[in-house]
Amino acid sequence: MAVDYEQAGELKIGQVGIANLRIRTLDVPRLVEEMRSRVQRAPNMFGRAAVVIDFGGLSHAPDTASAQALLDGLRAAGVLPVALAYGTSEIEKLSQALGLPLLAKFRASYERADGGAAEAAPAVAVAPAVRREAVAAAPTVAEPAAASRSPAAPAAAASSSSVGLIQAAPVRSGQQIYADNRDLTVLTTVGAGAEVIADGSVHIYGPLRGRALAGAQGNAKARIFCREFHAELVAIAGRYKVLEDIPKELRGKPVQVWLEDEQIKIAALD
Structure with missing residues (x-):
């Protein structure tokens, strides 16, 4: 059996120090364990860090129950999901169901709903912990x-x-x-x-x-x-x-x- 060494979630640091967790595999236990490991290795950096969840790496948006399980797991792992990253109309509906804001153009570059690459866009100016x-x-x-x-x-x-x-x-x-x-x-x-x-x-x-x-x-x-x-x-x-x-x-x-x-x-x- 082949061993999958690729991480399920690709964590990137945004312009204002907010982490953007791009979900590439919707494996909730694996994602939670990866985040728990990051927090344990660098608690000063990731402990109670604000995280934007980006489902753009998936072929379709997750259902509300799976997304909520991920949010609960990430909170238990020690980080604080604060928003969803911009995506399709499905992501917009999901953000409403979860009660989280939708941050349009959070990523430096993101994909349009038709799969084409959009032009570079600045990170959304969410208030950071330090000015x-x-x-x-x-x-x-x-x-x-x-x-x-x-x-x-x-x-x-x-x-x-x-x-x-x-x-x-x-x-x-x-x-x-x-x-x-x-x-x-x-x-x-x-x-x-x-x-x-x-x-x-x-x-x-x-x-x-x-x-x-x-x-x-x-x-x-x-x-x-x-x-x-x-x-x-x-x-x-x-x-x-x-x-x-x-x-x-x-x-x-x-x-x-x-x-x-x-x-x-x-x-x-x-």
Whole structure:
């Protein structure tokens, strides 16, 4: 008997740190066990994390009873299903039956009901657990723009240009810095519990102890570079690795992170 090594659910990290669980096999016990394992391996990342359920990987929408069993199982596994991802009219009816919101265009790219590929779309701006400190992109920028102040942390000294966003002050626990449609450069530390996100690449000239997400709008060519690697999580175009999955010999080293064949690759920099 052939062994199926493919995961039943493909977990991807969205632009605002909300996880998108794309269901590829409607095997509820297996999906629940996979999620329980993720929570146990990285409780700080996935414990009580908001999750959007995406049934777009199935040939048809599940019935209400199966979908409800999945939601109950995921809650028991330690995460919090908060919505369904946009799909067909069947998914819309299912969201109403389950009492969950439907997030249109949550994925960076999604499939139309006729099976064709739709154009890239931004993630829905659901309020994250920490406030985003963003500088909007503009065709030309004459002067640096200051990032907004987070209520949970001191002001972050950041400036933007048409090339990228530069974060001069340390990014502390509870802060989230987002570079809209550009690269992000952090000149100092990204602390544990902090999150840096860019639609382009992320460059960190100090220790990375929190989370770094590059290619937030689906740019698979984006990369992450850091001088001292202790990341809780790194992600590119939604694909991710947590610290527990990273070889110990890379921890504390200068590394680069990139996407190859839809897999996260991490290598030490010479």
